Amino acid sequence: MKQTVLNLKISWLLLFSLFFFGASSYEAPQSKIQIALLLDTSNSMDGLIDQAKGQLWNVVNEFALARYKGEAPDLEIALYEYGNSGLAKRYGYIRKVVPLSTDLDRISEELFALQTNGGDEYCGQVIQSALSDLEWSNSNDNLKMIFVAGNEPFDQGKVDFRRVCRETISAGIIVNTIFCGNKDEGVRTFWKEGADLADGKYMNINQNERVVHIDAPQDREINRLNEALNDTYLAYGDRGRKRKERQVAQDRNASLFGSANQAQRALTKSSAKYKNEDWDLVDAVEEESVDLEEVAEDDLPKEMRTMSPSERRDYVDEKKSKRNEIKKQIQVLSIEREKYVAEKRREAGKDDTLGKAILEAVRQQATTRGYVFSR
Numbered sequence: 001m002k003q004t005v006l007n008l009k010i011s012w013l014l015l016f017s018l019f020f021f022g023a024s025s026y027e028a029p030q031s032k033i034q035i036a037l038l039l040d041t042s043n044s045m046d047g048l049i050d051q052a053k054g055q056l057w058n059v060v061n062e063f064a065l066a067r068y069k070g071e072a073p074d075l076e077i078a079l080y081e082y083g084n085s086g087l088a089k090r091y092g093y094i095r096k097v098v099p100l101s102t103d104l105d106r107i108s109e110e111l112f113a114l115q116t117n118g119g120d121e122y123c124g125q126v127i128q129s130a131l132s133d134l135e136w137s138n139s140n141d142n143l144k145m146i147f148v149a150g151n152e153p154f155d156q157g158k159v160d161f162r163r164v165c166r167e168t169i170s171a172g173i174i175v176n177t178i179f180c181g182n183k184d185e186g187v188r189t190f191w192k193e194g195a196d197l198a199d200g201k202y203m204n205i206n207q208n209e210r211v212v213h214i215d216a217p218q219d220r221e222i223n224r225l226n227e228a229l230n231d232t233y234l235a236y237g238d239r240g241r242k243r244k245e246r247q248v249a250q251d252r253n254a255s256l257f258g259s260a261n262q263a264q265r266a267l268t269k270s271s272a273k274y275k276n277e278d279w280d281l282v283d284a285v286e287e288e289s290v291d292l293e294e295v296a297e298d299d300l301p302k303e304m305r306t307m308s309p310s311e312r313r314d315y316v317d318e319k320k321s322k323r324n325e326i327k328k329q330i331q332v333l334s335i336e337r338e339k340y341v342a343e344k345r346r347e348a349g350k351d352d353t354l355g356k357a358i359l360e361a362v363r364q365q366a367t368t369r370g371y372v373f374s375r
Helices: 002-021 043-064 104-113 123-133 161-170 183-188 191-197 219-230 237-255 259-269 281-286 309-348 354-368
Strands: 032-040 066-068 074-082 094-101 143-150 174-180 202-205 371-373
Touching (some): 032 123, 043 104, 043 174, 043 259, 043 354, 074 104, 094 104, 094 123, 123 161, 161 174, 174 183, 174 354, 183 191, 202 354, 219 237, 219 309, 281 309, 354 371
Parallel strands (some): 143 174
Antiparallel strands (some): 066 371, 074 094
């Protein structure tokens, strides 16, 4: 009863504010897409982890196309590993690698650091961990999804997957299951039932299938522009310098899967999904998260330390203008690239990889919840 009265008071207070101060003073929170990736890192899953590494930027770029009520939602990704005997037994051989985060470079860094090791895979328990430990949005306008991938029976462990999947969808979070192996075997071992209970999609993949990255004529120019894009980032403070190093390291990691994957990462970096206001002065000034005049001289990039305040502002503005122009060029080239790659993929035929499974589920489930994709 007390809670009901409190809710009524809050509602009346909001209406009062809107009446006297105008609806324009109230800004609805930015919509979000929240994704938790739960990856089996037992001995047999090296192929799965390689697919995740090689398809991260392609998946992120799909999210960049999404719009909700005309706006581009924020993207938060969390990463868990489970089934690895190198992890603590008392926690069910489960580790939260990254909480829900917009820091895409960190997601990439942690993916490339994953190591497989034999163990027991408890799907119910890792879903329960993601449900209880992550900061999920309370808004029904936000798309909230869990993807759990593995190859052992879904009912292993002490946690009842049926109860957990029901609780998860009750919280508005969809559970999609990806079985690494034969489709019928995944059905027999309850992977489909887990997805069905949480309004998700059951999929099966060949975790050992090599991801085919299709090179395109535009890749060389896109990757050249990416190098120029990196020169527009102005790292400030010790944290910024470390994050700048991480940015370059993840460029190198992307290159391990070829120039086509490098181009996909460059496209991500040209999108609004790639946010760095906590270490880059250009983004920080634009987002008004830092006052340029209050940044200590020692925290500034070396080339800015001898500049006057007005020269520093002009320098940041110059980098911002250059960055925006480079981003536009990358995006134009990427549209041409996508047309070329789409045709080649049609010729190549079936794709049974992790990234393809995630993309199919995201498109279908987002569309039914009012999201649209720009292409």
